[in-house]
Amino acid sequence: MFDLAVIGGGPAGLTAAIYGQRYGMRTVVLAGVVGGLVADNPLIENYPGFRSITGADLSLAMQDHATSLGAEIKAENVVEVKKKGKTFTIKTESGTEVEARTLVLAHGLKRRKLGARGEDKFIGKGISYCATCDGPFFKGKPVAVVGGGNSAALAALVLGEFASHVYVIYRREKFFRMQPYYLRKIEKVDKIEPLFKEEVAEFLGKEKIEKVKLEGGRVLDVSGVFIEIGFEPELPFKTDLKLTRDEKGFLKVDAGMRTSVPGVFAAGDISTGSDYFWQVATAVGEGAIAARSAYEHLLKE
Ligand SMILES: Cc1cc2nc3c(=O)[nH]c(=O)nc-3n(C[C@H](O)[C@H](O)[C@H](O)COP(=O)(O)OP(=O)(O)OC[C@H]3O[C@@H](n4cnc5c(N)ncnc54)[C@H](O)[C@@H]3O)c2cc1C
Structure with missing residues (x-):
């Protein structure tokens, strides 16, 4: 006892x-x-x-x-x-x-899920909720981060060490919720590309994730997606x-x-x-x- x-x-x-x-x-x-x-x-x-x-x-x-x-x-x-x-x-x-x-x-x-089409199908097959844990698997490959707060910033910075390109998909027009410290850091990394006023419509692929379709119609080729939209x-x-x-x-x-x-x-x-x-x-x-x-x-x- x-x-x-x-x-x-x-x-x-x-x-x-x-x-x-x-x-x-x-x-x-x-x-x-x-x-x-x-x-x-x-x-x-x-x-x-x-x-x-x-x-x-x-x-x-x-x-x-x-x-x-x-x-x-x-x-x-x-x-x-x-x-x-x-x-x-x-x-x-x-x-x-x-x-x-x-x-x-x-x-x-608990990390919050996005709820977009295809999310459950690709968890562990390209969709991750932990950049530090899974980032190294994406060396030299394009990835996307979904979110615009400090967790998203940290994920983008970690992924910037490994991936060839890091899209940051965020539904608002600028990073309102990100600490200035993180904002300054991600602005210095060329391969981190914010996509403002965009939302995920669907995750696509065969066995593993291959593409992210955005609500605006754009389709991104990615090997990994990191969902960083907070906690509950x-x-x-x-x-x-x-x-x-x-x-x-x-x-x-x-x-x-x-x-x-x-x-x-x-x-x-x-x-x-x-x-x-x-x-x-x-x-x-x-x-x-x-x-x-x-x-x-x-x-x-
Ligand atoms: C991206 C990011 C950056 C951050 N940066 C900073 C920073 O720079 N400075 C700072 O002060 N704070 C920072 N924080 C916040 C800080 O990490 C948290 O406030 C802190 O870790 C909270 O501690 P905790 O012990 O309450 O919970 P956690 O650290 O979340 O630990 C929870 C524990 O509970 C365990 N657990 C969950 N479910 C179960 C279960 N069913 N059975 C057994 N165990 C379970 C987990 O495995 C874990 O061990 C950051 C957070 C994030 C997400």
Whole structure:
């Protein structure tokens, strides 16, 4: 039996594990991708203490910190969470069951799908939602990014390292939602070509994606398409917990990161704790608070 189980191994979850262990709680982290979104980020330049650090280095340092204190990390997705009496039972995709007295939910957000014709058919066959993971497969080939925010900018920059040409398909007339820092960077890369006021009508190809047809009629020859249109909250496992969510679907928490279920805390992007300011710095703060609240909860029991 663990004192604390953390679902999610991003900055929020790993920080909850660090604080959990330091409070003397036996802690386990269950995470599909250990490191979370940060692990995919080529460079982070606003996390205090590091003028510039790769996401891989930052997430490895957080993992190392958590495990050095004795936290266990299981790289598995959680599929179900149940509560019986005062015990939470957490089931993973391999069928492993873990029992814990408190729970921190730090599973982050889900990448949004575009919903265009052909999208589902070509997922994994040229359509990807992670440029850092799949970009190197497109060395010397033309690709497209769909979206106009920071995720799209980062994807275009990563792909600019490998692809022969990078179209950025965006429905608005300029990049309103992109941080000036990213905007300046993509403007300097000649092979990144923004296509404003365009939307995807359909993805076309035989076995793999070959073309993107735009609403305006233009057809682009591409070998890969990266969909980067943001994130949405979801509960990625079955549960009988009566968790209160806000109108957008985020887990409602109080100042102590307590959810509506006693013994369950939420931290990071999935919680309402940062007023939707999704950053590493806010996620780690919430993770620390959640672990402290879990500790206080156990003290009262
Ligand atoms: C393109 C981009 C650039 C960014 N740049 C910056 C930046 O420069 N600086 C900055 O501060 N922030 C940046 N961010 C934001 C930052 O990455 C997030 O705010 C932060 O990672 C949130 O941490 P988190 O722990 O809440 O969630 P995440 O990092 O999303 O981690 C979620 C964790 O939950 C796991 N998980 C999900 N479902 C399950 C499940 N069913 N079972 C088990 N585990 C599960 C995931 O595998 C992962 O380990 C950027 C984000 C994006 C998308």
